[in-house]
Amino acid sequence: MTFRISSTCPTHLLFGLAAxxxxxxxxxxxxxxxxxxxxARRWSQFRGDENxxxxxxxxxxxxxxxxxxxxxxPIHDRGWSSPVVADGEVWLTTATEDGLKMYIVCVDLASGExxxxxxxxxxxxxxxxxxxxxxxxxxxxxxxxxxxxxHFGAYGxxxxxxxxxxxxxxxxxxxxxxxxxxxxxxxxxxxxxxFHMDGFDHQYAIALDRTTGETVWKRPRNIDxxxxxxxxYKAFSTPLVIDVHGRDQLISPASKACLALExxxxxxxxxxxxxxxxxxxxxxxxxTRLFLSTGFGKAKMVCVRVDGQGDVTDTHVDWIQHRxxxxxxxxxxxxxxxxxxTDDGIFSRIDTxxxxxxxxxxxxxxxxxxxxxxxxxxxxxxxxxxxxxxxVSDEPAQVAENTLxxxxxxxxxxxxxxxxxxxxxxxxxxSHHSN
Numbered sequence: 419m420t421f422r423i424s425s426t427c428p429t430h431l432l433f434g435l436a437a438x439x440x441x442x443x444x445x446x447x448x449x450x451x452x453x454x455x456x457x458a459r460r461w462s463q464f465r466g467d468e469n470x471x472x473x474x475x476x477x478x479x480x481x482x483x484x485x486x487x488x489x490x491x492p493i494h495d496r497g498w499s500s501p502v503v504a505d506g507e508v509w510l511t512t513a514t515e516d517g518l519k520m521y522i523v524c525v526d527l528a529s530g531e532x533x534x535x536x537x538x539x540x541x542x543x544x545x546x547x548x549x550x551x552x553x554x555x556x557x558x559x560x561x562x563x564x565x566x567x568x569h570f571g572a573y574g575x576x577x578x579x580x581x582x583x584x585x586x587x588x589x590x591x592x593x594x595x596x597x598x599x600x601x602x603x604x605x606x607x608x609x610x611x612x613f614h615m616d617g618f619d620h621q622y623a624i625a626l627d628r629t630t631g632e633t634v635w636k637r638p639r640n641i642d643x644x645x646x647x648x649x650x651y652k653a654f655s656t657p658l659v660i661d662v663h664g665r666d667q668l669i670s671p672a673s674k675a676c677l678a679l680e681x682x683x684x685x686x687x688x689x690x691x692x693x694x695x696x697x698x699x700x701x702x703x704x705x706t707r708l709f710l711s712t713g714f715g716k717a718k719m720v721c722v723r724v725d726g727q728g729d730v731t732d733t734h735v736d737w738i739q740h741r742x743x744x745x746x747x748x749x750x751x752x753x754x755x756x757x758x759x760t761d762d763g764i765f766s767r768i769d770t771x772x773x774x775x776x777x778x779x780x781x782x783x784x785x786x787x788x789x790x791x792x793x794x795x796x797x798x799x800x801x802x803x804x805x806x807x808x809x810v811s812d813e814p815a816q817v818a819e820n821t822l823x824x825x826x827x828x829x830x831x832x833x834x835x836x837x838x839x840x841x842x843x844x845x846x847x848x849s850h851h852s853n
Contacts, residue, residue: 460504461831461838464558464603464656469702470750470790472832477792479807479818481837481848488836488847489530493523497555498786498827499603501838501845503527504561507580508831508838508845511568517544517554520570522578525845527833534583539574545595551786552599553827558656560604560611567611567628571600575613577631587631595619601654601698607668607681610634612657616672618648623657623670623677623684637684641675643695650674650695653713660703662724669708669724671697676710678724688726690735692718699744700788702751704770707736709749709756717743719758721773737773742766748788748829750796753810759785759798765806767814777813781806788829799826799839822846 466472478486497512508525518541524534544554557569565586569575572595576588594600597618604613610625621639626632643651655671659681668681673695678687690710697713703724712718719739726734742764750757756768763785766778783800790797791810795817798806803822808814824841831838836849 459833460561461833462502462504462561463605464500464502464560465700465748465788465829466790466831469658469700470748470788470829471752471792472790473752473793475792475832476835476850477795477797477832477837478848478850479795481805481820481822483823486848486850488849488851490847491525491530491532491845492843493840493845494535495519495521495555496553496842498553499555499840500558500829501525501831501840502559502561502566503831503833503838504563505580507533509559509561509566509580510828510840510845511555511557511559511570513554513570515554517541517548517573520555520573522559522566522568522583524566524580524583527836527847530845530847536578536583538568538576538578538585538588539570539590541573545572545597545599547597549598551827552601554599556599556601557613558603558828560606562606562628565628567604567606569600569602569604569613571596571602572615572617573600575604575611575626575631577611577628589626589631592624593620595648597649597652598696603656605657605659607659607666610681612668612681614653614655614657614670614672616651616653618652621651621653621672623668623679625681625684635684637679637686639672639675639677641672643674652696654696654698656700658701658703660708660724667724669701669703671699671701671710673697673713676701676708676720676722688724688728688730688734690720690722691729691731692720694718696745698746699748702749702756704751704754707770709751709770711743711745711749711758714745716740717745719743719749719768719773721770736771739768739773739775742775742778744785746786750789750791752791752796753793755810755812757789757791757796757814759789761785763800765798765808765814767812779814779816787826790830790832792832797830797837799830801825801827803841805839 694712699711
């Protein structure tokens, strides 16, 4: 069945027809139904496959040490990487506090038992100026059917067989003084493993062959940072691939600018400039516009249309919100509503058309973890063990405030109807029942 929509059709009818097409497609296409079912059983990269959305999940809104905890597994040493999940396995990384030993851990989703705990990398020394709020295992792994790809910044990147936990290839020759520690997570695109290396001394995006680990392309940033102080060159954001009129773009945030690249070649398509550095949050995309938190130095939210060429700073920026934007937690886009939480706990909703903050609530605490959402609820986790639940609405109502003994620096994951929360000491599976 093919639908053609006239360019003269009123906007409200366009939205109605689009919704009808989506419903009919889901109802009649078994491949779509199967893809949705498979997606519900995995969370394969940082923020999942849809930037923090698990729309069909039926997650608990209340939990504690005595309520809705299916299992609780201690994770040794220290790591802020998020859990990733597929095929009944949960993978994450950790490292000793001094950074001299780096591990990969696999936990059985059903039981919480540790299936693999493998020392991957040993370092005789680590880079100076590591920041106390970071860890030596902050980048989140990414999964495909048979492999887990792990990244520890300049210390090493590796492909690990998920069945045997054998290392199939590794790279330890990519230069970058992260100056505060690594933070950008890798992603998979076709045959490529793509990640950022934005440090004090070197700044580039790079794509490796996922089978061999060999470099396919490497793109220097070529950004005017406005200073010779490398502290303002570093960044920690994870790339994002979006579809723009049938052409994929690799959204690649850096310090002082966000670039859109061709994912197969690294060739630049467009860029937008801003004043902030140490960009950390992963952007979100509504199909037409990108919503980007610019980083430290008083973060801004920039709304940029993605159909431009070259420097689009003066031509494709719809609005900039200068106040109340988080530097570390990524924004969340759900049901047409844009949410953001600041590092010091102000939760807000931003109008996507104007950039105006139309609702906000002070939670207190400190936040690094990015929020997630189902159809009905937004979930937020702070450093002190608080887990907040709000309704997805124009003026969100607080549904619950839950407490665990330790707080979160890593973002949560969802699989099925279960919430996977990594605190500073444990990995929790939170659900109404075993699944």
